[in-house]
Structure formats: C-alpha cells, structure tokens
Amino acid sequence: MGKKTEQLELRQYQHAPLSLQLARYLSSEVMYGRLMPSQKLSSVRQLAEQFGCGRQVVLSALTLLVKQGILCSAARQGYYVNPAVSCGRYYRLGYFLNRVNPVSSGKHLETLYFAARKRGWELVFGSNYEEEFELPEWLERKNDLDGVFVNGVMDEGLLRTLSMGCLPYVIIGNHDIGAEYIQVRSRIAGLVADRLLQTIRKHQLGQLVSVVGPEFVHNEKLIAGAIRQRLRQAGLLSRDFPILHARNDGYAELDHLLRSSSPQALFFLGEHCLGWQKYRQQHPGPERPLVFLTQRWSAMLARQEYDGVINPGKGDYLEERSMQKMLNLIDNKIVQPHYTVQEKQV
Secondary structure, three states: OOOEEEEEEEOOOOOOOHHHHHHHHHHHHHHOOOOOOOOEOOOHHHHHHHHOOOHHHHHHHHHHHHHOOOEEEEOOOEEEEOOOOOOOOOOEEEEEEEOOOHHHHHHHHHHHHHHHHOOOOEEEEEEOOOOOOOHHHHHHHOOOOOEEEEEEOOOHHHHHHHHHOOOOEEEEOOOOOOOOOOEEOOOHHHHHHHHHHHHHHHOOOOOOEEEEOOOOOHHHHHHHHHHHHHHHHOOOOOOOOOEEEOOOOOHHHHHHHHHHOOOOEEEEOOOOHHHHHHHHHHOOOOOOOEEEEEHHHHHHOOHHHOOEEEOOOOOOOHHHHHHHHHHHHHHHHOOOOOEEEEEEEO
8 A cells, every 4th residue: 555645735725835835824823813822832743633744744834934923932832823923814915027127116016015014914026027937937936825916018928817817916007908807007197197287387387398108108198198188178288288209218309309499398207317318418508498307217317407306106096006906806705715634645
C-alpha cells in the first residue's frame, strides 16, 4: 500500500501550499474575531489532528504567523494570539499595473496603499513593465488574494482574464472599455477643467493654449472635451483657448506653435512640460508666455519657468471610491471557507 498523504482543502486557497492555507485560515479566524487577542491556540499535535495534516505543516504555518505579528509564542506555553492585534475583517488585495512604468503611478499607488492599510488590510503590488509575463501568471503566484485592482494598458487578454476569473476585480481609471467591465472612473477631466477655468478668471487671461496628450488616448480626449465644455459654458471662445494635442514630450508641437503665434499663456496637463523645458533651453530670452502646470509635474521645471500650479486631484477620491467598490464586490461574493480532509493514495 502506498504512503498516505493528507490534503487540507480550502475553497478559497486551493492552489496554495498546505502551510499557507492553514496560516490564512488561522489569520482569518483572528481578523474575524473568532480567535481573540491573547487567546491560546491548541497544541501543534491537536491542530495537526484537527486539520488532518502533518505537524511540520502546522509548525510552518504558526511560524509564518509569528513573523507577521499575528501570533506570539513562548517556551512551554505554545502559541497565542498577539494581544496587540486588531480584530475585524481582513483582506489581502493585489494591484496589477499592466505594461506601464510603475514610477508614473507612485502617488496613486501610495494613496491606495494607505486606503487599504487604514482598514487593516494588505495591498501587494505587481507589474509586467519590461517583463515577459501576464496577469494570469501573476495571479497564479499570488494565489491567496481576495481581490485585485488593475490599471495600465487594457488589452484583450487582460480583459478576458478578468471576465473569466472568479476573483473580484476593479479596473481603475478612465479606460475606453465596455460597460460590462467593473471600472471606477476618475473625475479628473472635470476637475482639471474647473481648476483651469478658475485660473483663467483669476489671472484675467484672454488667451491660453492647453497642451494635453494625443487625442487617441482616451483620458486625454475626455479632458480636452471637459475643457471645451467649461469654456463654452463660461462664454469663452474656443479660438482664444485652443487645445494642442502633443506626442512624446510635446516639444515639436510647441516649437511650431510658438513660431507661428504668441499665446498669452500655456497650460501643461502632464509630461509635455518637459517639451517646454527643452524649448526654453534653446530659446532662453526674457519674453515668454505665462505658464501653468499640474502640481504633479511642477518639480520637473525650475521655479522661474512657470507661473502657477493647478492641483486637479483634490476632490477626486479615486482610491477611496475604488476601495469601497472592492469591498462591496467581496461582500457580495464572499463564501465562508469550508474545511474538509481528503486522503488519497500516492
């Protein structure tokens, strides 16, 4: 007769090693308040019998939880729940950035991370920027996630993975995708347009050129549309406040614009302010239009090269709205874990 092995089957974590499955289960018992702070756990032998697994599996799980600060251990006293641990719902969430440089999402990711941490949850990050793997492979490695946030390039393969999977997901941002996908949209377009209109009125500008990204980029198209709408509502003529769609750093388009006209002011939405920096290096004269840019990119220019900062992000609450959407999805889909023992011949 072949040697028997025990397999702890957990519906939520069926692809994870047994020790990780057990650690996740015990962690959820603590976070849901079924194991209270300072409460002593059963012995290693009793836990092994309870879950039908080897003692080494139990020891590995307990050691991991001690490292995470969920459990404590003491000689001859066994293992007990850390007295300082907070009980309540606990989720381990993922954030996958598809084909985009993570550096460009630093502030957004940081805000989302703190939105998770203040709830006592964990947020783990992954990106395939300049790497040869896709979302399914990353999810296979991170097989204990309760949900995943997705941002970056929305290609067909990624969307297919999300729609066919059973893991709750939230796509963050203004992506040009079907309504069947779960997406939390940024309000950035309207906020940019509102702040820009305030700047025009504050400085009594009669002419301003907005420099944004290519029109085929969905978010840039939305922002351009919102700016035009606000200008029209304010009774301002579009010929005096045109929108310049620029590629790369925007230098080529900017050079052509300033050779053929003399706008009173320029507004740079994003990285196209680097084109302005390049232009000023080649045309360093004292005469220049007023320059306004978003706060995120203000550190890229010398202070004497711009006249004002627009902060469109205030009031968006994108990360908080995304976190709340994820919570709603998990609450609607969550299944209480069931634990059974399967024995099979090897």
